[in-house]
Amino acid sequence: MRSLILFFTLNFTITVLAVNSTDTIHFIPKKEIPFSEIGKPTTYQGRIEHFEATSSEPTKYEFYQLTFSEPLKMDNSLCQNIAKQLFGSKNTLKINLEQGHTGPVCLFEFHDAVRKKTPAHQLGVIGFIRTKPIALITRFQNPISTDQKLKTLKFWQTLR
Amino acid sequence: MAHGADKHCFSNLKEHQAVQAQLPAILKKLPAYLVTDNFLVKAIAALEPGPQFIRFFFNASRGIEEPIETNVRICADENQIELVFDNGVKELIEIRGESGIYVRDTITMQKVESHQYAKVSQSIEKASSQKTAISTPRKEGGNR
Numbered sequence: 001m002r003s004l005i006l007f008f009t010l011n012f013t014i015t016v017l018a019v020n021s022t023d024t025i026h027f028i029p030k031k032e033i034p035f036s037e038i039g040k041p042t043t044y045q046g047r048i049e050h051f052e053a054t055s056s057e058p059t060k061y062e063f064y065q066l067t068f069s070e071p072l073k074m075d076n077s078l079c080q081n082i083a084k085q086l087f088g089s090k091n092t093l094k095i096n097l098e099q100g101h102t103g104p105v106c107l108f109e110f111h112d113a114v115r116k117k118t119p120a121h122q123l124g125v126i127g128f129i130r131t132k133p134i135a136l137i138t139r140f141q142n143p144i145s146t147d148q149k150l151k152t153l154k155f156w157q158t159l160r
Numbered sequence: 161m162a163h164g165a166d167k168h169c170f171s172n173l174k175e176h177q178a179v180q181a182q183l184p185a186i187l188k189k190l191p192a193y194l195v196t197d198n199f200l201v202k203a204i205a206a207l208e209p210g211p212q213f214i215r216f217f218f219n220a221s222r223g224i225e226e227p228i229e230t231n232v233r234i235c236a237d238e239n240q241i242e243l244v245f246d247n248g249v250k251e252l253i254e255i256r257g258e259s260g261i262y263v264r265d266t267i268t269m270q271k272v273e274s275h276q277y278a279k280v281s282q283s284i285e286k287a288s289s290q291k292t293a294i295s296t297p298r299k300e301g302g303n304r
Contacts, residue, residue, distance in 0.1 A: 028225065034264060035203075035224040039216075039232075039245040047225050060225070088246025114215050114231040 015046070018065050019129045021158045024051040027063070041085055043067065048136070050155055057151040058123075058138035066126075066133035074127060079106035082126050082135060096149075100127050101157045109144055123152055129159045167242075169235040173209040184238050185258045186271055190214075193277035194261060194269040203267055204281050207234070216243060221284050223266075 015029035029046040030037050037044060043064045053059040064086065072078055076095055083093050083106075091110045098105050105127035112120045119139035126135045138152060168179040173190075180188055191208040203220035213231035218224075233244040241261065243251040254262040259271040 033223055033225050034266070035218065035220050036226075036228070038218060038228050038251050038264070039230055039243070039247070039249055041247060041249055084247070086247060088248065090246050112230070114213055115229045116215075117217065118227050118229045 017048070017063070018045070018132060019134060020160045021048075021050075021155075022160065023155070023158045025049060026051065043085070043135070053155070054151075056145075056148060058140075058148070058155065061136040061138045061155075064135035064137070066135055068133060072133075074104040074106055076106075079108060079126055082106075082133075083108045083124060086124065086135060086137065087122070098153060100153070102128055102130075105153065105156060107149055107153065109149075111143075123149065125152060125156050127156065134159070166237045167235050168237070169233060170214070171233040172213055173211055176209050176214070184236055184241075184255055186255060186261065187234070187236055187241065191274070193272055193274050195272050195277055195280040196267045196269045197280050197283075201267060202280055202284050202287075203263075203269060204277055204284065205261075205263070205269055206277065207232075219281065219284050220267075221287050 015027075015031065017027040026049040027046060028049070030044060033047065036047070040062075041064070043066050045063045045065050048061045048063050050057075050059055050061070066082060074097070076097060079095050079097070080093065083095070087093070087110065091112070093108045093110050096107045098107055105125060108124045108126070110122055112122055119141045121140040121142065121144050122137060123140065123144050124135055124137045126133070128134065136152075136156065140148060166182075168182045170176040170179055176183075176190055186192065187207075191206060194205040196203045201220060201222055204218070206215070206217040208215040208217070214234055215229070216232040217227060217229050219227035230245060235242040235244065236255075239255055241253040241255060243253065245251070256262050256268060261269050263269060
């Protein structure tokens with residue numbers, strides 16, 4: 001009986017994504033993909049699939065809802081700190097600040113040398129949507145081009 | 161970890177060799193390949209030592225969207241394995257017997273030879289590619 005209750009609890013609890021998009025997206029909450037949580041901080045919430053992505057544009061993003069004890073402004077230092085929370089301090093990150101539709105947005109990228117079977121080039125976007133700090137992470141097989149960065153940023157601009 | 165007094169840690173091949181004798185049976189010899197293969201779920205895990213790091217790889221037929229592939233520091237006593245990721249996140253894994261582990265209170269995995277691991281791995285990849293083809297028929301290219 002307890003197993004049945006657990007089954008229904010797991011299957012009928014709805015997790016709502018903290019942001020919307022003007023594009024068509026699908027959100028898979030982490031409880032539906034529990035193994036994907038391995039190695040990720042608790043700020044990881046699940047995955048976003050971007051259905052309107054065109055060729056060479058990211059189609060899937062890890063979604064992180066970050067928490068701060070006080071309101072902060074996005075800058076290089078904050079971006080570096082958040083990126084280290086997500087990926088650790090061993091990796092050398094390349095950071096760029098861009099202007100987004102809700103204020104400064106940080107793009108950070110690094111090459112993960114340990115990856116042999118999965119895309120090794122990782123790109124993250126950190127910014128604020130409705131004053132909430134959010135991070136998206138996507139991955140590429142090959143070194144990330146300027147065009148791919150722009151397209152990732154373009155998807156960020158669809159978030160509300 | 162529950163029994164910290166007997167815990168031994170390593171982050172690369174050299175460090176593994178230094179503590180090898182004190183490690184639980186399942187970690188004495190690396191690389192370690194583990195699988196679960198039943199009608200509900202197939203899963204694989206690999207721990208491969210290198211001169212700079214220990215590579216951790218995990219994939220499953222359900223409950224995951226893409227494989228996990230990262231380097232880890234490993235600490236272990238006779239009951240538990242602790243995977244420590246670069247971002248500080250820890251994953252505790254229970255050791256079951258000489259050659260088994262219990263992951264996420266969900267699946268039991270057994271240590272196997274590399275060819276058995278490869279067989280289950282191929283099976284998961286095949287199922288995953290079929291699932292992708294069914295769910296996203298219009299997508300081509302992209303980043304993954």
